[in-house]
Amino acid sequence: MCPRFHVDNVPCWLVTTYVSRSTQWLPNPVVDRSKLERGNNNGRPDELSGIYLDVEDIRQLKCGDVALLKGAARWEGNKYNSLAHRSPTPKSGETHLLLTLDFVSSD
Template sequence: MNALAPLTAQIQPSIQLQRKAAIDSDANVLPQIYNEDTNIVVWQRDLENTLTEAVNTLINANALKPLELAISPDDAFDQLIKALKPAEQNYNEAKTLCEDIALLVEMFCCLFDLKRAGLRLKVLDKPMCPRFHVDKIPCRLVTTYQGVATQWLNHSDVERSKLGAGNLGKPDEESGLFKSLNNINQLKQGDVALLKGEYWDENEGAGLVHRSPAVAANEQRLLLTLDFI
C-alpha cells in the first residue's frame, strides 16, 4: 500500500487538471461552465440578419465608440443607449444591438448570481491580445458581433511552461506552446463563449489558453466582453 503512494501522488494532479470544452447550438449549454472538468463553454449562435445588418451599419457610420461600463440587468439597455448616444438616423440599429447586449448581460448575471457585470464593447482593427495567454479572472463572456473571433487551445494540447516568458521571445507558432496549427480552435461570429480563468475555484493551472485573432487589412471586429464585478 505504501509502495503505491508515490505513484498515486504523481498521477493524481494530472487527473485533476483534465479540462474539456462544452459546445452546443442551444443556450442551455452555458451552465456547463460549472462542471469542474470544463474550461470553455460555447453557445454556437447564429445572429439574426437584422442584428448583423444593424452592426454593419453602425460600424460603417463610425457610430460605435469604445464602452466600459458597470452594468446591471435592470438598467443595461438604458445605460447602453445613453452611452452610445446614437444619431437619430442610427437609433433603430443601436436599439437592436443594445437589446441583444442587454439580453446577454441578463443571462450572464443570472448564471453567476451577479448584481452587475463589467462590460467592454470595442471596435478593433488589430488584435487586442495577440499572444496566447490565460486570464487571472474567474470567468469571462466573449462574443464577436462582426469579424473574426477569439482563438483558443484545448487544455490537453497546451505546453503551459511556454506561456509568458517561457516562450523565450519566440512566436506562439514556434515556441513549443502547441504542436500543430491544427490545435488552434476558433470561435465564429455570433458565438457566445464563457472562458474559465485561473481565479475560478480550483482551476489554477487550467485557465483557458486563448488569444485575439489577426484582423485583415480594412476589416473591423466588434467585440463584447462581460466580467465579474
C-alpha cells in the same frame, strides 16, 4: 485585443464577436502551460514558441457565438485548467467589434 495565447487572471469571462473573426483557443491537453508564462517563450511568436505543436489544434469561435470562458483566478486546485486563448490576427482594413464581460467579485 490579445494577439498571443494566454490565460486571464479572472474566475471567468464572457466573450462574443459581432463583426469579424472571433476568439481562438486551444484544447487543454495540447497546451504547454510553461510556455504561457511571461518570458518563457523567449519572445518567439506563438507558432514557434512550443505553446502548441500543431496548428490544427487551434479552435475558433464563430462570429456571433457567445462563450463563457474559464480563467485562472479563484479556482482552488483547478487553476491550470483555464482556457488558453488569443485574438485572431487582423487582416488589413478589417473591422472588429467584440464584447467581453469579466466576472467581478468583492472577495
